[in-house]
Amino acid sequence: MTGQTLLFAVFSSALAVAAGRASAEEPPAVCPFGPGARPADTLPAGAPHGAQIPIDTIVVLMQENRSFDHYMGRLHAQGKRDSEPLPKTASNPDPTAPGHTIRVFHDPRRCEVADLAHGWTQVHEEFNGGAMDGFTAANANPADPSGRRAMAYYDERDLNFYYALYRRFATADRYFSSLLGPTFPNRYYLVAGTSFGHIDNDLPMAVGQFAQRAIYNLLDEAGVTWRVYTDDLPFGLLFAYVRNHRSANLLSMADYFADARAGTLPQVSFVDPAFEGSRNEENDEHPPANQQIGQAFIASILQALLHSPAWPHAAAFLTYDEHGGFFDHVPPPPACIPDDIPPKLGPGDTPAAFDRYGIRVPFVVVSPFARRRFVSHRVYDHTSILRFIETRHDLPALTRRDANADPMLELFDFDHPDFVQPPHLPRARIERAGLAECAAP
Numbered sequence: 001m002t003g004q005t006l007l008f009a010v011f012s013s014a015l016a017v018a019a020g021r022a023s024a025e026e027p028p029a030v031c032p033f034g035p036g037a038r039p040a041d042t043l044p045a046g047a048p049h050g051a052q053i054p055i056d057t058i059v060v061l062m063q064e065n066r067s068f069d070h071y072m073g074r075l076h077a078q079g080k081r082d083s084e085p086l087p088k089t090a091s092n093p094d095p096t097a098p099g100h101t102i103r104v105f106h107d108p109r110r111c112e113v114a115d116l117a118h119g120w121t122q123v124h125e126e127f128n129g130g131a132m133d134g135f136t137a138a139n140a141n142p143a144d145p146s147g148r149r150a151m152a153y154y155d156e157r158d159l160n161f162y163y164a165l166y167r168r169f170a171t172a173d174r175y176f177s178s179l180l181g182p183t184f185p186n187r188y189y190l191v192a193g194t195s196f197g198h199i200d201n202d203l204p205m206a207v208g209q210f211a212q213r214a215i216y217n218l219l220d221e222a223g224v225t226w227r228v229y230t231d232d233l234p235f236g237l238l239f240a241y242v243r244n245h246r247s248a249n250l251l252s253m254a255d256y257f258a259d260a261r262a263g264t265l266p267q268v269s270f271v272d273p274a275f276e277g278s279r280n281e282e283n284d285e286h287p288p289a290n291q292q293i294g295q296a297f298i299a300s301i302l303q304a305l306l307h308s309p310a311w312p313h314a315a316a317f318l319t320y321d322e323h324g325g326f327f328d329h330v331p332p333p334p335a336c337i338p339d340d341i342p343p344k345l346g347p348g349d350t351p352a353a354f355d356r357y358g359i360r361v362p363f364v365v366v367s368p369f370a371r372r373r374f375v376s377h378r379v380y381d382h383t384s385i386l387r388f389i390e391t392r393h394d395l396p397a398l399t400r401r402d403a404n405a406d407p408m409l410e411l412f413d414f415d416h417p418d419f420v421q422p423p424h425l426p427r428a429r430i431e432r433a434g435l436a437e438c439a440a441p
Contacts, residue, residue: 026333026334027334028334028355029333029334029335029336029355029404030404031336031337031400031403031404032404033397033400033403033404034397034400034403035339035396035397035398035399035400035403036396036397036403037396037397037403038394038395038396038397039387039390039391039394039395039407040394042397042403042404043391043407043409047409048409048414049391049392049394050391050392050393050394052414053391053392053414054313054369054414055313055314055315055367055369055392056267056310056313056314057265057266057267057269057305057310057313057314057315058267058268058269058314058315058316058317058388058389058392059265059269059271059301059305059314059315059316059317060190060268060269060270060271060316060317060385060389061271061298061301061302061316061317061318061319062187062190062270062272062318062319062320062321062382063273063284063285063294063298063318063319063320063321064183064273064275064284064285064286064294064320064321064324065116065118065183065285065286065287065320065321065322065323065324065325065326066285066291066320066323066324066326066361066362067320067323067324067326067327067328067359067360067361068084068173068175068323068328068330068360068361068362069086069090069104069153069326069327069328069329069330069360070152070153070154070323070326070327070328071153071154071159071162071320071362072162072166072171072173072362073085073086073104073153074086074153074154074155074156075163075166075167075171078155078156078163078167079156079163079167080166080167080171080373080375082373082374082375083166083171083173083375084173084174084330084377086104086153086329087104087329088103088104089103090103090104090151090327090329091103091104091151092133092134092135092136092137092147092150092151092327093133093136093137094136094146095136095137095140095145095146095147096140096145096146097146102136102146102147102148102151103151104151104152104153104327105148105151105152105153106152106153106154106155106157107149107152107153107154108158109152109437110158110290110291110292110431110433110434110435110437110438111279111287111288111289111290111434111437111438112149112287112288113141113143113144113149113288114141114143114144114149114287114288115286115287115288115324115325116139116149116150116287116324116325116326117138117139117325118181118182118183118322118323118324118325119181119182119200120180120181120182120199120200120343120349120350121348121349121350122138122325123138123180123181123182123322123323123325123358123359124180124350124352125137125138125350126138126150126325126359127180127331127332127359130331131331132327132328132329132330132331135147135150135151135325135326135327136148136150136151138150138325139325150325150326150327151327152326154291158291158292159291159292159295160426160428160429161295161296161298161299161425161426161427161428161429162295162298162362164425164426165302165364165366165425166362166364167373168372168373168419168423168425169364169365169366169367169370169372169419170364170365170370170371170372170374170375170376170411170412171362171363171364171365171374171375171376172363172375172376172377172378172380172408172411173360173375173376173377174330174360174376174377174378174379174380175319175360175361175362175363175380175381175384176332176333176335176357176358176359176360176361176379176380176381177320177321177322177323177357177358177359177360177361177381177382178190178195178335178357178358178381178382178383178401179195179199179335179354179356179357179358180332180352180356180357180358180359181195181199181200181322181358182199182200182201182322183201183321183322184198184200184201184202184238185198185199185200185201186321186322186358186382187235187321187382189338189381189382189383189386189401190321190382190383190385190386191214191215191216191235191236191239191270191386192212192213192214192215192239192398192399193338193383193386193397193398193399193401193402193403194212194338194339194341194354194398194399194401195338195354196210196212196339196341197341197342197343197344198344199343199344199345199349200344203238204238204240204243207240207243207244208240209240210238210239210240211239211240211241212239213241213398214236214239214241214398215268215386215389215390215395215398216236216239216241216242216246216249217241218390218393218395218396218398219267219268219389219393219395220246222393222394222395224267224268224393224395225266225267225268226249226266226267226268226269226270227249227250227251227255227259227265227266227268227269227270228242228249228250228251228269228270228271228272229251229252229253229255229256229269229270229271229272230250230252230253230271230272230273230274231252231253231274232272232273232274232275232276233272233275233276234250234272235270235272236249236250236270237250253271256269256271256301256304257300257304260304260305260307260308260310261304261308262309263308263309263310265305265308265310265314267393268389271301273285273294273297274297277289278438278439279438279439280293280435280438280439281293282294283296283297285320286324287324287325288438289438290430290434290435290438292428292429292430292431292434293430295428296428296430298318298428299425299427299428301316302316302318302366302425303425305366306366306422306423306425307422311368311422312368312420313368314367314368315365315366315367315369315370315412316365316366316367317363317364317365317366317385317388318362318363318364318365318366319361319362319363319364319382319385320361320362321361321382322358322359322361323358323359323360323361328359328360330360332356332357332358332359332360333356333357333379334355334356334357335354335355335356335357335381335401336355336400336401336403336404337353337354337355337400337401338354338399338400338401338402339399339400342354357379357381358381363380365408365411365412367412367419368417368418368419368420369412369413369414369417369418369419370411370412370418370419371411371412371413371418372418372419374411376408376410376411378406378408378410379406380405380406380408381401381405383399383401383402383405384405384406384407384408385408386398386402386405387402387403387405387406387407387408388407388408388409390402390407391407391409
């Protein structure tokens with residue numbers, strides 16, 4: 001065993017002990033409901049469900065790799081006081097200078113010098129048993145030896161459309177990704193309530209793989225219309241049911257805009273960004289891509305909905321699959337273990353279970369019924385969106401996680417809609433200097 005391997009083994013052992021300590025000090029998640037639980041069985045008495053919820057068009061938008069503090073930590077100081085602020089003194093140790101720290105800072109750049117660490121083991125290192133102090137060390141890179149970029153934040157100077165959007169509509173400052181891991185497993189939770197053991201960005205390697213039931217099955221069985229719109233990889237294509245039986249439900253972005261104009265969007269839409277392309281083409285906001293390109297993409301999707309005949313009975317949910325390695329100061333709480341499938345750990349993977357949420361990410365609901373300037377402090381994750389869809393259409397839960405998820409009804413006032421007339425929102429700014437910076441080799 002090399003010195004480096006030994007050091008890693010010792011660190012991993014210490015991390016597991018710290019995680020065990022944190023779990024021992026926290027009560028486990030309360031999970032009274034299981035797969036198959038209907039909304040009427042899990043909601044408080046009198047809570048609306050099914051046709052009692054006047055939402056006929058649901059649009060789900062999931063972007064990539066940004067933490068709450070990184071994107072919305074300044075929302076508190078820039079127009080929404082109820083939102084959890086990013087502490088000005090928040091810091092992480094400087095791995096290049098023992099005894100020194102790196103504080104959070106405003107980053108004027110549009111493209112990072114390198115991607116950030118967000119694999120299973122790396123995210124557990126960043127979490128560090130709840131200390132939230134492993135972000136800089138996990139992101140040390142030859143282009144950024146101290147990992148300083150992990151402590152960067154943006155504000156309305158950088159994300160003008162988003163700050164206007166989040167100020168007006170209902171948001172949540174305790175919305176967490178679904179597990180301490182990367183993109184694909186978190187996106188699986190959005191549509192299946194579990195990652196069925198996966199902790200990496202695994203792809204199905206055979207026609208019948210990834211045969212797990214997902215929201216697509218439930219919607220078809222209930223006669224609820226749905227589509228996935230994208231000009232890139234439709235994420236739903238990873239599921240065997242979609243690949244083998246519902247490829248006709250996968251449409252282009254041009255189809256989305258046409259359907260929005262005509263008022264013919266299905267009852268549930270998933271809009272996927274472009275995951276590939278140059279830093280000025282990729283619009284999923286995944287570092288090191290230009291985040292203003294992704295903001296403009298989302299603005300176009302939402303503006304089309306705001307001015308669609310479907311708007312009076314619509315709701316769009318916007319969030320991010322995971323934090324992408326960027327700092328957040330709020331430790332994720334315990335979560336319901338979704339099923340009996342343990343994590344598929346490989347050599348060197350941090351030993352852990354699916355019993356904790358991932359790092360916080362931004363979230364906003366855009367709807368005539370969204371509560372104006374409201375901030376929810378309840379705990380949500382990606383399965384809360386799934387549970388909202390299930391609640392609106394009286395569908396059974398897929399796993400323990402979505403059965404016990406809060407469907408976010410607190411963010412709505414279905415009796416007194418605040419946004420019957422769509423609000424004016426600014427054009428999403430794309431700076432020429434940022435385009436030039438991101439085009440540079």
